[in-house]
Each structure stands twice: as C-alpha cells, then as structure tokens.
Amino acid sequence: MSSKTLEQEFPIHWLVWHNSYDELDQLLKTNGEQDKEGLDPRGRTPLHLAVTLGHFESTRVLLRHGANANTENAGYWTALQEAVSTGDPELVQLVLSYQDRQxxxxRNVSIPELLEKLKESPDFYVEMKWEFTSWVPVVSRMCPSDTYRVWKSGSAVRIDTTLLGFDNMKWQRGKRSYIFQGSGNSATVMEVDHDRGEVYAETMELTVSPSDIGLPSEEAVAARLMSPIVTTYIDTDKISFERNKSGIWGWRSDKSETVNGYECKVFGASNVELITKTRTEHLTEQDKKRCKKVNRTPLESFLGVAEEHSKREAGASNGDLMSVMYNPSNITPEEYFNVHIDLGDRDIGRPMDQTTKTQKFKANLWLCESYPLTLQDQVIPIIDLMAANNAHFRKLRDFITLQLPAGFPVKIEIPLFHILNARITFGNIFASEEPIPGVECVRENDEMTCSVDESSFFPPPSYANIGEAHQSRLRDEDDELLQFAIQQSLLEAGTENDQVTFWEALNRSKPTSNNLHSHEDQLLQRAIAESLQSGVISPGSEENPETGPSTTTTQPLPRDTSLDDDLRLALEMSQRELEDTEKRRREEEEELNRIIQLSLTDK
Known part of the structure; x- marks a missing residue:
C-alpha cells in the first residue's frame, strides 16, 4: 500500500505521525467532519497517537478541537496515562487540564439528561446497602458498610450517604445528602452537609460551557510522574452466568433465596477476572527503588494474586529525558498504518515496563422477576448520577449493564479491588419495611407504590447556603492513584520492628502505642502473620489449579509472644470451622453415594 493511499485513508493520524501540527490545525478548521476519534490499525485515536509519540504541538491542536481525553485504547490506558508514560510534565499538565474540563x-450535560429521563418513570424510594468485604479471614469485620437512601419524585432525586469514600487513606464518614433537581435543559445539584449545617449548590445548563478549570498544579503533575501508572478493570469478555445449585440433590435443584421478602433466583457469574496493570517506565531509578517490592506484600501473597511481567524492558527514566525514544523500533509510517503488516512485539512509545495482576472471582446475583423497580428506567439513571463522582458506583454500573439473566438484581456481589469486594442489597422498597419521613407507602390490590413529598428535596431552612459546590468536594476517586496508595501504604506503614494492622495499613499510619486500634486488629494481623510463617499459607505462594502450589522464600515476620495464647485460640477456632465444613461435605457425599447405591440395588 503506497504512502499516498495510507495518507488518504488516515489523514489525521498521518499528520499526527509527522507532527505537522499547522496542517493538522488547518484540516480540523476547514473540515470539521473529520473523525477525531477514529482508530488507526493499531487501535489508537489521533490523540492517543500524538501523546504516545510525545508530540506536544499535535496533542494541543487535537485537544483544542475537542478530541476526547477520556477514551481508552485497546490496552485500557487513557491519553493521560500515556502522557505520564512519556515523563514529560508539560504534556501531562496539558492533557490533565483538558481531561478535567471534559x-x-x-457532567453538565449528562445530569439534566438523566433527570429528564427519570421524570417519566414512577416515583419510588429504595435503600441500597453496601457492604465491603475481604477475602482475608476476619478482615470483613473491619470493612465499612453504608446504606444509600434514594428518593425520586418527578425529575428530582435525593441520595443520602454516611460513607463518603477514601481521603488520605482513611474512610471518611459524615451525613450527606446529594439532591438533584431538573428543570428543562438545566439542573441544580446540592450537596447538603448535615454535620455542619451547610449547603453547596451548583446550577448546570446544557447550553453553557464549563468554566475554565485552569492548569493543574505542579504538585498534581509531579504526583502522577512519581507514581506508577495503574489501570484496574473487569474483563467482561469471558463472563458467563449460570444458576447456582443447592442441597444434597444440588445437581438437580436450582438455588433460590428470599432477600428482603422477595423470592430470588441465585446465579453465579463465572470467569470474572479483575485485572490490574501497572507501568513504571516513566519513573526515575530513585522512584522505582521507592516503589519496587522485593517480595509481594504478605496481604497479596495471602490472597494469591497472580502476577505476570511484560516482555518489554524499561526505557529511559524521566531523569534522563534526552535519551527517551518514542519510536525505539524505528517503525516506518508505511509499516504502522498498513493493517496487513504484523509488528509483533514492536511498538511506538517509550519501551514499556509493565506488570499485570489477575485475580479471579465468582460473583453472585440474586435476581427477582417480580421486583417493583425496573433496572433500566429507574435504577441505572440513579447509578449513573453517582458514578460521575464515585468509583465504586462506576464498577457497579459496568457490571449490571452486562447482559444479565432475566430479573432485577436485588442483591449483587462484585469485586472492587484485589483486597475489597462489595455486596449491594436493595431493600425497604417504597418504605414498606420501615417508615421514612416524607414517603407514604401505597398498597392497592396486589400492587405497591409510594408517594414522595416535595419537602424531601429541600434542605432545612436553618442551613447556611455556602455557594456553588466546588469540584474537589464531589470527589472523583481515581482508581489508579487509590490502588497505588493502598499498595504503598501496605509497604510503608511498618518497619522491621513494627507490627502493622491491616486497618493501619489502609490508613497509611505508623503503629504507635496510641494508635493501635483494638485488640481484635492486633489479633487479626498476628493471625495473618502466623499463618504466613506456619505454612497455613506460604508467603509468595500461588496455587494454580492445573500445576498446583508454588512457593517463594521470604523473610519471616516478627513474633509478638504477648498475643500467642489468643492467636493459637483464633487459629484453632478457624481450623475447627474448616474441619467442620469439610466433615459436612464428606457426609453429604457419603449420603448421596448410599442413596445412589440403594437405587441401583432396587433395580
């Protein structure tokens, strides 16, 4: 294929490749119909290509003409993440400012649209209980929970919460209401702080452009350049749903359970893979030493997180930018844009230093075909409202928008991160189980609805109106930074002589005599450490169902003899529970075998 043909087929990409930014600007000005989000044969948009090649001028032109800075490429990397990989602070600052603006x-466009969509659906009240759990024994007791209370009337929505999210590695608690009121092409969003008696309000209109957010601070840019690039996502390609079985005749009986008074079919989602990819090619050697883990953390070993390293070697660090090569394989444009040419492991951009971790889960769903809410018209718009500023709701949205079996997911379990799972349960529908001020449950014949008083969508008159809600208050949890902060806190929270509890690790605090949270926390950490030392679970070991367990030698953890008695008791109780479970399983199998033998004898 000739260069002229490739240039005609990929006009924007071709100009980006050669960094012909003046011609690119003229093309986008005179022909606004050009597809700025089209993909080249390697799966990159023009913006991704410009950023990966480190072409600052072409990147700026594309962003000025509205190129989407939030799209992901085939590897689930955003343009901002690719900019960070170059180690160029000016490029990072540019892309980050447009990402925030977009x-x-x-948000300004989507919220009025969602409220208008909700206007036509029946009014309702429902509670969504979020329970955060972990796969480490006993840790679930320490994980928080919260109940989101949702009021909807016409184009007005109110969502109450007490768990505000992560901030500086601490679970933030408080009483907040988020009130959304739609009116035509505009919407008012209020954040009501009940602890302080303050109201922050913001008005959004479809026709109004967002205010100029300004350039990100040097500190915000430096924080990204000094941290690994992390992306976490659920691989939805292989997920399949099948009905769970129950009882001794499990191979015949479909499992059903009652959840908050509604009969539900229980389904399991198999092949749910939570994938975390981490890149460090942009880090200086000093940053790499700070971030590098000689061995995996005890918690990661305990969870048996699979880990793979990419085949590519790391390129120059950002401490040696002059030696950065954005096309180290010397790929020609004719090779790059020709779909028939297989580049193999060769690629543009700084040579990638990537680690991939994969954790498999079996998610569960409790589906009811007679639940009085509709997922598509009533619940998903609510989730979309919260997903704009909450990473947990984004993961819930990604999961429930899959092709689920028939029914409403009254209860659902999904993975959030490698250390946290979430169980979401819908309840108190129409305030039928527990009365709620401003909500009247209406029962007619076999149907149930409710009426919601307008007063539910107005803050108390005694509250102070502070003004417009600032974007930083409606926090957008950044998965990549949160993931890295958790990983780093697990590494840095303790020293060789310190015993760190899991909760202290999440809080990124050093253990002292004043901040040891509780005897149970200490016992939990000692139980984990003891199990890692005693061989109950070997540090660094992973068990592959096909190849069996493998073991990596690590340094022993320090002992605290003051807790030995309680520790032994905890381990004994855990062991007895495992033995009882195994005993019941064997008894069921033996009973089933006897029944089968009797049936054969009768014949």
Missing part, C-alpha cells in the same frame, strides 16, 4: 462538561 469531565466537567460531560
């Missing part, structure tokens, strides 16, 4: 613009 997110604000999308």
């Amino acid at each position: 997110r604000q613009s999308k």
Whole structure:
C-alpha cells in the first residue's frame, strides 16, 4: 500500500505521525467532519497517537478541537496515562487540564439528561446497602458498610450517604445528602452537609460551557510522574452466568433465596477476572527503588494474586529525558498504518515496563422477576448520577449493564479491588419495611407504590447556603492513584520492628502505642502473620489449579509472644470451622453415594 493511499485513508493520524501540527490545525478548521476519534490499525485515536509519540504541538491542536481525553485504547490506558508514560510534565499538565474540563462538561450535560429521563418513570424510594468485604479471614469485620437512601419524585432525586469514600487513606464518614433537581435543559445539584449545617449548590445548563478549570498544579503533575501508572478493570469478555445449585440433590435443584421478602433466583457469574496493570517506565531509578517490592506484600501473597511481567524492558527514566525514544523500533509510517503488516512485539512509545495482576472471582446475583423497580428506567439513571463522582458506583454500573439473566438484581456481589469486594442489597422498597419521613407507602390490590413529598428535596431552612459546590468536594476517586496508595501504604506503614494492622495499613499510619486500634486488629494481623510463617499459607505462594502450589522464600515476620495464647485460640477456632465444613461435605457425599447405591440395588 503506497504512502499516498495510507495518507488518504488516515489523514489525521498521518499528520499526527509527522507532527505537522499547522496542517493538522488547518484540516480540523476547514473540515470539521473529520473523525477525531477514529482508530488507526493499531487501535489508537489521533490523540492517543500524538501523546504516545510525545508530540506536544499535535496533542494541543487535537485537544483544542475537542478530541476526547477520556477514551481508552485497546490496552485500557487513557491519553493521560500515556502522557505520564512519556515523563514529560508539560504534556501531562496539558492533557490533565483538558481531561478535567471534559469531565466537567460531560457532567453538565449528562445530569439534566438523566433527570429528564427519570421524570417519566414512577416515583419510588429504595435503600441500597453496601457492604465491603475481604477475602482475608476476619478482615470483613473491619470493612465499612453504608446504606444509600434514594428518593425520586418527578425529575428530582435525593441520595443520602454516611460513607463518603477514601481521603488520605482513611474512610471518611459524615451525613450527606446529594439532591438533584431538573428543570428543562438545566439542573441544580446540592450537596447538603448535615454535620455542619451547610449547603453547596451548583446550577448546570446544557447550553453553557464549563468554566475554565485552569492548569493543574505542579504538585498534581509531579504526583502522577512519581507514581506508577495503574489501570484496574473487569474483563467482561469471558463472563458467563449460570444458576447456582443447592442441597444434597444440588445437581438437580436450582438455588433460590428470599432477600428482603422477595423470592430470588441465585446465579453465579463465572470467569470474572479483575485485572490490574501497572507501568513504571516513566519513573526515575530513585522512584522505582521507592516503589519496587522485593517480595509481594504478605496481604497479596495471602490472597494469591497472580502476577505476570511484560516482555518489554524499561526505557529511559524521566531523569534522563534526552535519551527517551518514542519510536525505539524505528517503525516506518508505511509499516504502522498498513493493517496487513504484523509488528509483533514492536511498538511506538517509550519501551514499556509493565506488570499485570489477575485475580479471579465468582460473583453472585440474586435476581427477582417480580421486583417493583425496573433496572433500566429507574435504577441505572440513579447509578449513573453517582458514578460521575464515585468509583465504586462506576464498577457497579459496568457490571449490571452486562447482559444479565432475566430479573432485577436485588442483591449483587462484585469485586472492587484485589483486597475489597462489595455486596449491594436493595431493600425497604417504597418504605414498606420501615417508615421514612416524607414517603407514604401505597398498597392497592396486589400492587405497591409510594408517594414522595416535595419537602424531601429541600434542605432545612436553618442551613447556611455556602455557594456553588466546588469540584474537589464531589470527589472523583481515581482508581489508579487509590490502588497505588493502598499498595504503598501496605509497604510503608511498618518497619522491621513494627507490627502493622491491616486497618493501619489502609490508613497509611505508623503503629504507635496510641494508635493501635483494638485488640481484635492486633489479633487479626498476628493471625495473618502466623499463618504466613506456619505454612497455613506460604508467603509468595500461588496455587494454580492445573500445576498446583508454588512457593517463594521470604523473610519471616516478627513474633509478638504477648498475643500467642489468643492467636493459637483464633487459629484453632478457624481450623475447627474448616474441619467442620469439610466433615459436612464428606457426609453429604457419603449420603448421596448410599442413596445412589440403594437405587441401583432396587433395580
């Protein structure tokens, strides 16, 4: 294929490749119909290509003409993450500022649209209980829970919460209401702080462009350049749903359970893979030493997180930018844009230093075909409202928008991170189980509805009106930074002589005589450490169902003899529970075998 043909087929990409930014600007000005989000044969948009090649001028032109800074490429990397990989602070600052601006613009457009969509659906009240759990024994007791209370009337929505999220590695608690009121092409969003008696309000209109957010601070840019690039996502390609079985005749009986008074079919989602990819090619050697883990953390070993390293070697660090090569394989444009040419492991951009971790889960769903809410018209718009500023709701949205079996997911379990799972349960529908001020449950014949008083969508008159809600208050949890912060806190929270509890690790605090949270926390950490030392679970070991367990030698953890008695008791109780479970399983199998033998004898 000739260069002229490739240039005609990929006009924007071709100009980006050669960094012909003046011609690119003229093309986008005179022909606005050009597809700025089209993919080249390697799966990159023009913006991704410009950023990966480190072409600052072409990147700026594309962003000025509205190229989407929030799209992901085939590897689930955003343009901002690719900019960070170059180690260029000016490029990172540029892309980050437009990403923030575009997110604000999308929020301004999407919220009025969602409220208008909700206007036509029946009014309702429902509670969503979020329970955070972990796969480490006993840790679930320490994980928080919260109940989101949702009121909807016409185009007005109110969502109450007490768990505000992560901030500086601490679970933030408080009483907040988020009130959304739609009116035509505009919407008012209020954040009501009940602890302080303050109201922050913001008005959004579809026709109004977002205010200029300004350039990100040097500190915000430096924080990204000094941290690994992390992306976490659920691989939805292989997920399949099948009905769970129950009882001794499990191979015949479909499992059903009653959840908050509604009969539900229980389904399991198999092949749910939570994938975390981490890149460090942009880090200086000093940063790499700070971030590098000689061995995996005890918690990661305990969870048996599979880990793979990419085949590519790391390129120059950002401490030696002059030696950065954005096309180290010397790929020609004719090779790059020709779909028939297999580049193999060769690629543009700085040579990638990537680690991939994969954790498999079996998610569960409790589906009811007679639940009085509709997922598509009533619940998903609510989740979309919260997903704009909450990473947990984004993961819930990604999961429930899959092709689920028939029914409403009254209860659902999904993975959030490698250390946290979430169980979401819908309840108190129409305030039928527990009365709620401003909500009247209406029962007619076999149907149930409710009426919601308008007063539910107005803050108390005694509260102080502070003004417009600032974007930083409606926090957008950044998965990549949160993941890295958790990993780093697990590494840095303790020293060789310190015993760190899991909760202290999440809080990124050093253990002292004043901040040891509780005897149970200490016992939990000692139980984990003891199990890692005693061989109950070997540090660094992973068990592959096909190849069996493998073991990596690690340094022993320090002992605290003051807790030995309680520790032994905890381990004994855990062992007895495992033995009882195994005993019941064997008894069921033996009973089943006897029944089968009797049936054969009768014949």
